[in-house]
Amino acid sequence: MELKKDEEMKTLLWRKIFTGVSGTALAFLLATGVIHQQAIFSQENGTNTVQVNDPAKLTDEESKIVETVKTASEAVVSIGNMQKVSQYSGMSPFSGFQSHQYFMPDQKEKDLQLVAEGSGVIYKIEDGKAYIVTNHHVVDGADGLNVQLKNGQTVEGTLVGSDNLSDLAVLTIDASVATKALEFADSNKIQVGQTAIAIGSPMGKEFASSVTKGIISGVNRSVPVDTNGDHQADWDMNLLQTDAAINSGNSGGALINSAGQLIGINSSKLAKVGVEGMGFAIPSSDVVDIISQLESKGQVVRPALGISYTSLDVVHPDYRAQVMGLDEEDVNGAFITEVASGGAADKAGLKAYDLITAVDGQAVEKTNDLRKLLYQHQVGDTIKLKIRRGKEEMEVDVKLDSAISNEEANPLMSPEEEEETSPF
Missing domain, CATH: 2.40.10.10 (Trypsin-like serine proteases)
Structure with a gap:
């Protein structure tokens, strides 16, 4: 009898727990909007049942x-x-299996x-x-x-x-x-706050055609990027910012507007502790210009000066002060370290250790500025550079060559030793 009583008490206890959990879960579903339709409750044989009048319906939007x-x-x-x-081929003495790291006699x-x-x-x-x-x-x-x-x-x-x-x-x-091609929208007309939908394969094809939705959080964002793999930013990309989730594998995917037009190509996200919802895409108008060149030429031909340059802040302070007459805090400009023989800069008379401070009257504050201003022009254009040679300032006209021809002209040629004092 005592055993039967214990079993009845356990059954009653579990029934209370189950009913309590079910009620809590139902309240959560209603509060969060998971159950949208009006529900009718009825009690039958001591248990709660839920009846939903109509299936969930999509709004017009x-x-x-x-x-x-x-x-x-x-x-x-x-x-x-x-x-x-x-x-x-070859056996590892440590595991007995083929080794790709140590013993590799037969490729x-x-x-x-x-x-x-x-x-x-x-x-x-x-x-x-x-x-x-x-x-x-x-x-x-x-x-x-x-x-x-x-x-x-x-x-x-x-x-x-x-x-x-x-x-x-x-x-x-x-x-x-292929069954469908997306049309490009004019990204110059994109407004902050409008709908942005990202489509792609985050984490690979296992999650192909994944969709995330958000808004355009910002336009014309200048984002520093590393283009040569040295873990140093050497270029500023003009990007759209969105809070639509963009993850690894989304790269190259579509960012579309509510009309299904392509407004950007998903490119990156800001991966930083404490930062969420900051994804970036290349604006469609920029994409159109580049892909047209890739289709016709297989590459993008850009103008070049035929120089190697660095930031002025890596130049020794004594050199900046004694040779260039600059204060310690004066670090603006692009400092030429090498001039390619036969390149545009060489033909215009530029020399190693010249400091470029402006292009066509626009200031060059950091090295990225020089590249950005340069790429606003075409091969064959003539630009006016403001330079500082030692303590002397001057202006020089330079007719731009192509980057390809400058590479062929050996851009890494060592400069002539014209300064007795090394800037480094």
């Missing part, structure tokens, strides 16, 4: 977004960066392996090809490219051209597998 995303997603692809990885044929994944956007279907725009860093170093479409089909991609500085690249696939 939600229906529009759902249809927009469904259509736009057809043009967003996953891209696999395939690279040749050497396979070696076998290299196999293509997936080393990175990103996203891309089909923006044109023409002449039997579908054109895809993505980020340069998604395809960088690839020996082969795999493109996975919305329906899961995987095809081979062909790289047309890539540009490190803008972080953009173009590839093509056979047009027969």
